[in-house]
Amino acid sequence: MAKTIRLTVAQALVKFLNNQYIEFDGEEQPMFDGIFGIFGHGNVVGLGQALEEDAGHLTVHMGRNEQGMAHAAIGYAKQKRRKQMYACTSSVGPGAANMVTAAATATANCIPVLFLPGDTYADRQPDPVLQQMEQPTSLTVTTNDAFRAVCKYWDRVTRPEILMTACINAMRVLSDPADTGAVCIALPQDVEGEAWDYPEYFFQKRVHHIDRLAPSxxxxxxxxxxxxxxxxxxxxxxxxxxxxxxxxxxxxxxxxxxxxxxxxxxxxxxxxxxxxxxxxxxxxxxxxxxxxxxxxxxxxxxxxxxxxxxxxxxxxxxxxxxxxxxxxxxxxxxxxxxxxxxxxxxxxxxxxxxxxxxxxxxxxxxxxxxxxxxxxxxxxxxEVDRVFHIEYTGDDFVPEVNDDLDFKKVSKEFIEVTKSSMPQTRVLGVLNETIDKNAVIVGASGSLPGDLQRVWRTKSVGGYHVEYGFSCMGYEVNAALGVKMAEPDREVYALVGDAAYMMLHSELPQSIAEHKKINVILFDNMMNGCINNLEIGHGQGSYGTEFRFRNEKTGQLDGGFVPIDFAMNARSYGCVAYTVHSAEELKEAIEDAKKQTVSTLIDCKVLPKTMVHGYGDWWRVGVAQVSKSQKIHDCYENLMKPHYDAARKY
The missing domain is CATH 3.40.50.1220 (TPP-binding domain)
Known part of the structure; x- marks a missing residue:
């Protein structure tokens, strides 16, 4: 008869994770480096207790936001080329729901991350428990069912013995180069603490081989x-x-x-x-x-x-x-x-x-x-040399992306508010010339990924880390922490727009707590610049994309620009921060940031609508076929329809 060990579900899970390894081309290493966690009533006395008692080699990191810490896990696994990874745990309810976006980001990019959200009681006796989502059509549905649509494997451990098949199948997917992504194992909070006699062989060392599939x-x-x-x-x-x-x-x-x-x-x-x-x-x-x-x-x-x-x-x-x-x-x-x-x-x-x-x-x-x-x-x-050295020249300056009449008005107002006229392309040029050759840049959303793919000169292997499968705003700063954890000897720079920074930068203070220095290069153009350009380029005006005060006279968001001191925000976390208005100030800030031992933020006031233009490209978007605007009508007839007719349909 097989020997058994009596453990709770949570204790068995931690012990199991400690004994998983990945082998690739003869090199073997632990599959999991650690766990990011935010503890609540749905996981702290279950998985939290197990980790406190015996975490093994797993390092536990206290996240600040569930989505943010999961983005850090994605950044880590991506930088490790999917050979090592993290698990992420939260309580049921809003904590678990926060991780759904990150799970989608992982799956869209084929990056392995293990999600371990707490779940409602399997025995249903305390229902509805705090943070429980009740569905009258089925009491089996919980918040964690939202993970089903965005995970490559999903399971719920409603009995202690289910943990074994759930874990084996999770490892199958996490180590599959053809079908990896997010994996979710939901843990009902009563079952987390239930004990069972697990067979010893469940905890044996398992090596998951990533074999090279040979072609026919x-x-x-x-x-x-x-x-x-x-x-x-x-x-x-x-x-x-x-x-x-x-x-x-x-x-x-x-x-x-x-x-x-x-x-x-x-x-x-x-x-x-x-x-x-x-x-x-x-x-x-x-x-x-x-x-x-x-x-x-x-x-x-x-x-x-x-x-x-x-x-x-x-x-x-x-x-x-x-x-x-x-x-x-x-x-x-x-x-x-x-x-x-x-x-x-x-x-x-x-x-x-x-x-x-x-x-x-x-x-x-x-x-x-x-x-x-x-x-x-x-x-x-x-062309890259030209783009990197574009300077603002006043009234005769024509933006790279479009020459709409709104540019002169917007740029004049922006310069008056910020005292800066740096084009976005010039900022990229200075960065590319000034940061160390071995540095890693991280990006994800807005106009920056497009600009970076068009003109960024990567000078070292692994120095370019951009998430563009899901283009998730808020990935940048948080993933930069994961990249730094994966490669602590390299300087890491998160290139992020003002909108994405405000959406999520939760793990910036965690970088301080973990002594993992990252550098945030913040592009503040006081708008969602990428989408602003998209709408203008397709016949519309600047609608709902500029950061403006509500105008009491019109009732619309068409008042003045809303100024934000991002450097002050970063300093409040313990970062060293700078605000720059020129290429010279930016160079000085980068050089000084290299000397710092804590995370830094450089707030670059960047002239709107100065990203890199396209090169013989086209992207199908749903332009209105009927409109009161002649510009939109002409846009559809002259741009969309001919291109779409020429595009391949398969």
Whole structure:
């Protein structure tokens, strides 16, 4: 008869997590580094008691906001290339509901995070307990059912023995490179404390092997034959290359066959900017170089990409009528996209097999193709240099994004209020030139991810960390803490807009408490600048996107700008903070921030509507087909319909 250990559900869960390991390419490490937690009545005397009594090697971090701490967990796992992760626990009710957004962020980006929310009583005797969501149609429904839609695996432990199958299935998903994401195990608060005789083998050391899925010989032969037929190929460096740790394999393949590549947000940063075949970001937020090649490419080799609408410019960016797609992806689901030839395999294994097959043919891209790539690279680099050094010149200044008549009025008012006229592009240029080569930048929302993908020059591997699968406002500051925890020896910079900072920056004070210095570069343009530009660019006015006082005369939010001292806010947490109004002040602040031992915030007053413009891109948005505005009508007829008709429908 198997030996047993009598433990509570919570104690058994903690003991189990301590004995999970991940092995990849012969390197073995603990699967979980720790747990982020905010304790309430639904988890403190259950999971909290178990952790207090014996946390094992797990480090427990006290979060300030449930969504914020989960974003930190995502940042950690992403920076660790999904080989280590965190669990997150909260009480049932608002605490659990706060984590739903973060769970969606994890799943959209294919990042493993284990969510352990408390739940209502399984025996229902105290119902309705404090913070319980009652549904008259079914008493089995709780707040935690909201996780079902945004998790890759969901379970509820209503009896102690259920924990075993719940945990095994959770590890299955968390260690699956093709189908990982958020996992939720809901823990009813009475069951957390219930004891059961668990078999000892449940707590044995388990090593979860991330094996490299090999491609089929048939798929490789077909892929090699397809490449040989094409004259103008373009490779896409997706997140799957990063998580497969196939950076070098990808680079050598591209160099051997002289095939240029563009980057997705998830893939950017594993091959540094100066590589002659690296043409930068691709698609709606793409760069000049990659988009020039994409427009004429007759073959797109997508490696580890989900083909989001930003990568494909709503399936429009590739204009060559002869274009075909070769999709290498560990996920069969993603490999089938764009109706391409599917190679379902690990990125590194597939590239190695494809190289072996292609080597037999003597394949090389033509001299004309290579010359065109060199030209695109030169033009791309020159354009980045130009953008980084744009200065405000007064009344004759024309913004990069649009030349709407509103700009002069808004910019004049902004300068009067802030005494600053720094263009956003100039701030990015100063940052790129001034921060250390080994630093990591973190971004997620607003106009910054687009600007960064278009022009940011990543100078070290792993130095670019942008969440753009969910584009979750508030990810930036909190994930920066997770990145710092993952790589404590690197300086970490969160690049965040004023709106996203105000939405969520809860773990900034936690960075102080944990002695994990992060640097926040805050772009204050007194508006939701990205969406403001989107609406103006599609025929509308500035509606509901500028941060203004309500006008008592009109009853609308069309009064003056609302000034905010973000530096003062950061100082209240214990940060060293700066407010800058010029490129010179910004350089000085960055250099001084490098000397600090606590987290810093640099409040940059950035001229509105001065982000980077697009490069031959298009993004489908739902422009009104009927409107009282002639501008909107013209926008639909002249911009939307022709582009949409040209876009591929599959």
């Amino acid at each position: 010989a048939r798929a490789i032969k077909e892929a090699a034959a397809l490449i040989q037929r094409k004259k103008k190929p373009l490779m896409i460096f997706g997140g799957g290359v990063k998580y497969s740790e196939a950076d070098e394999t990808f680079r050598k393949f591209a160099e051997k066959y002289h095939i240029a590549f563009g980057e997705t947000q998830a893939g950017k940063g594993c091959i540094t900017w100066e590589h002659p075949l690296n043409l930068g970001g691709l698609g709606e937020t793409g760069s000049l170089g990659a988009n020039l090649l994409a427009a004429e490419a007759d073959l797109v080799i997508g490696i580890g990409t989900r083909y989001t609408d930003f990568t494909t410019s709503s399936k429009w960016i590739c204009q060559n009528p002869e274009v075909e797609y070769l999709n290498i992806n560990v996920s069969r689901f993603h490999a089938y996209k764009m109706d391409g030839l599917q190679v379902v395999a690990d990125a590194k294994a597939a590239l190695e097999a494809l190289d072996a097959e292609l080597s037999k043919t003597g394949y090389q891209t033509s001299a004309a193709y290579q010359a065109a790539v060199a030209d695109y690279k030169e033009r791309y680099d020159a």
